[in-house]
Amino acid sequence: LAKTTQPISMDSYEGQEVNITCSHNNIATNDYITWYQQFPSQGPRFIIQGYKTKVTNEVASLFIPADRKSSTLSLPRVSLSDTAVYYCLVVSYNTDKLIFGTGTRLQVFP
Amino acid sequence: NAGVMQNPRHLVRRRGQEARLRCSPMKGHSHVYWYRQLPEEGLKFMVYLQKENIIDESGMPKERFSAEFPKEGPSILRIQQVVRGDSAAYFCASSPRQRGPITEAFFGQGTRLTVV
Numbered sequence: 147l148a149k150t151t152q153p154i155s156m157d158s159y160e161g162q163e164v165n166i167t168c169s170h171n172n173i174a175t176n177d178y179i180t181w182y183q184q185f186p187s188q189g190p191r192f193i194i195q196g197y198k199t200k201v202t203n204e205v206a207s208l209f210i211p212a213d214r215k216s217s218t219l220s221l222p223r224v225s226l227s228d229t230a231v232y233y234c235l236v237v238s239y240n241t242d243k244l245i246f247g248t249g250t251r252l253q254v255f256p
Numbered sequence: 257n258a259g260v261m262q263n264p265r266h267l268v269r270r271r272g273q274e275a276r277l278r279c280s281p282m283k284g285h286s287h288v289y290w291y292r293q294l295p296e297e298g299l300k301f302m303v304y305l306q307k308e309n310i311i312d313e314s315g316m317p318k319e320r321f322s323a324e325f326p327k328e329g330p331s332i333l334r335i336q337q338v339v340r341g342d343s344a345a346y347f348c349a350s351s352p353r354q355r356g357p358i359t360e361a362f363f364g365q366g367t368r369l370t371v372v
Contacts, residue, residue, distance in 0.1 A: 187345075187366070188363075189347045189364050189366055190299065190363050191363065195360075233298065242312050243289060243301050243312060244301070244349075244361055246291070246298045246299040246300075246301075248297065249298055
């Protein structure tokens, strides 16, 4: 499985757009990029998954360039409740498990 | 449709005792994963089970830890002779695991084990 690298922490203010970039230089052809969110004292929650270009849902957008060696999770107009740890994962087509890194700790200030 | 249910939410054990953590997957999900999370750290994969089968236990410590997912009832993570280093949050996740990449795994609220 491709190793992922993402910033340890980020700060933002309410109402701003937050972009968290993840590097996965060794991503394979059959790999997908997946993001999870974890609030304190809770289990992770799936946010979004993509293979290439752009994916958008009601929570976030995921941008994946053509070479797929990185991806960017975009959170529009964050609020205090978006304060959490965000994990970038590379998931293979036939993988049997999710491998989490250390994630990015996002702190949103009023 | 209830989510993944874990119990107990909090468990305190003395060194040397046994800890049993239970996980009921979402209805219709036959695949269960267990993870351990130390304070301020990411989640570490422990084991992946299907009904009555252990598929991948590459993250399980060789001794004292075991897991099962019987045909009937919840999945159980069992830790024998607990030590202080076992203190952590243990999360269970389930998925329907259809063919293709894991699109979404649903996590429970976790069991926080404290060994005193």
